[in-house]
Amino acid sequence: MTYTQTRDSLTGEEPHEPDDDVLRVLEPDGSRVPDATLDPWIADLSPHELRALYRDMVLTRRLDVEGVALQRQGQLALWAPCRGQEAVQVGTAQALAPGDVVFPSYREHGVLLARGAQPADYVLAWRGEEHSAYDHRAFGAAPPQIIIGAQSLHATGWAMGAQRDGSTDVAVAYFGDGATSQGDVNEALVFASSFRAPVVFVCSNNQWAISEPVTVQAKYPIAGRAPGFGIPSLRIDGNDALACVAAMRWALDRARRGEGPSFIEAVTYRMGPHTTSDDPTRYRDAGEVEAWAQRDPITRLEAYLRAEGVIDDSGLDEVARAADALAADVRAACIGATTRAPETMFDHVYAEPHAGLARQRAEYVEYLGGFEK
């Protein structure tokens, strides 16, 4: 639903169901339903765009499967699965223009994919070779953020810069439901509102912050917070890819027209563990996971595209082959990665020369050299 003001129901005692009141245009079975808020923003979606949306979602899931497998095989130190969140990640990112910049969290593999990341970009950090594998300028994506919510301020500041440059570029902050409890996110909402910064806040409410259900973060729909900051928000079905595209286009349009920030709560579900180190059976019921499996974002879009005649069996095969090819490339980039020389860990601490660090580096290189004699 659209939040324009505080609702009485937000203060009620009744617990809300996770997907109560969400805006959607695709039912879980893929049938198209009208929504007056969302429909205008996706009326012109072409078959080509729809197929691209589907393709990137399938690729994201395949990438995620490969990431988990590589971790289980000891090739990655860790992986944060995004299974179940493909619609919000790909749908919102596909709505962006090249000049926009995303500020993702560590779980936004689908956002990076939709922005044009290369195979090695997904895995080198999780393998422990680099802190951030890719060049942020290559496809308009800041390094993935591990400190929860910190990137929301960076996105806001970047947007304040875009505003000063007189450009129509928009910043997008991606974060989860847990992050909305962080001071940084709340301060970002204050700054964005006060300066009318062209920034979109995309909250992927995947119901879980490691083991804490979203009700620990909020007793009411998270989208209801934004209007308190003077920021309009939408609460959408985050497993409905078309709703995600529509909401993002709404928000981007506001930003480009100088109307300032917007907030999207995409209600979705983290089908996997928090990371490969986590064991969700300790804190959540199999029944809940199964119920969400019935609302799968890819199955839903696929059913719609088939019904619309936008994609057929051969189209699906082609996407599946592309997904396997991506997985193979990611695997090769991961296994083929070489660890850089130890003295390079001293590189780039500072942009300008630093005598003390140069001395430490020289001492360590000399120490290592002693073993080679």
Next chain:
Amino acid sequence: MSALTLGAAITAGLAKALETDDRVLLMGEDIGKLGGVFRVTDGLQQRFGAQRVIDTPLAEAGIVGTAVGLALRGYRPVVEIQFDGFVYPAFDQIVCQVAKLHYRSNGRIRMPLVIRIPWAGGVGAAEHHSESPEAYFVHTAGLRVVAASNPQDAHVMLRQAVASDDPVIFFEPKRLYHSKGEADVDADLADAPPMHLARVAREGTDATIVTYGAQVHTALDAALAAEDEGLSLEVIDLRSLSPIDMNTVAASVRKTGRVVVTHEAAREAGVGAEIVGSITEQCFEYLEAAPARVTGHDIPYPPSKLEKHHVPDLDRILFAVDRVLERGAAVRR
């Protein structure tokens, strides 16, 4: 050259930075019409406009975090934290983001931020308004940390900090804001000593006092008093706390063989500990006596009526000088 207060010398430095580079922005609480609570940004919003001299919401993590984003967009933000004790809400953004983004991105992202902090005690202020948090930042790789002690250095080092492609924590000794000195506000940075070098503030031969910030003046007063007793004390003004110019410190210690380090900040794991440790490693055979530290006590900053017992004064420094010279009351005890 003209006589300026330390505060006005920084104002002139900020104006010069805003003039010469239109990517420079100032951000902070009350820095616009008010000109900052210490008036360091006085008149700058009127002159350069509210788009470049920005009154921000009252949120330190927000100020530093949005400055990070502005730097990513190509700006060079100069952030004012209103008081030393107010920097802690921004600690995560400074330590995890400002300090590490260049490293995290293998040098692709530069963080040319300056974080100005009115700093330290001696002004009779309320709690949280007299802190010396420098060691936290010195301990953090990726940051440069400097502290000026006079108007000329404050002016030049501020401009050098803005010009640096590294993030700089710029400590402004607030009890010196109104102290005057000669400052050349047209100084060419190319001719100025680099920001990371220490300065011999007074030459001497019997013992070395190493210090920084407002404490430089206390040390110079101590050296003047010691002169009456026939002692020749060398005073080193570190200027830069990260990196520390150990070459200048070590050269002095090799000459005098005796060293006292003094700062307002607490002793435990402080800058003094680092300096004494480095001296011991680098100049052990030159030392005639164990180095001494004269610091704030390991207590929270006390109520201001007691601060004269916390901030090391001339007598405490001379007491330590006696100790390293193995003379006087300090030895008899």
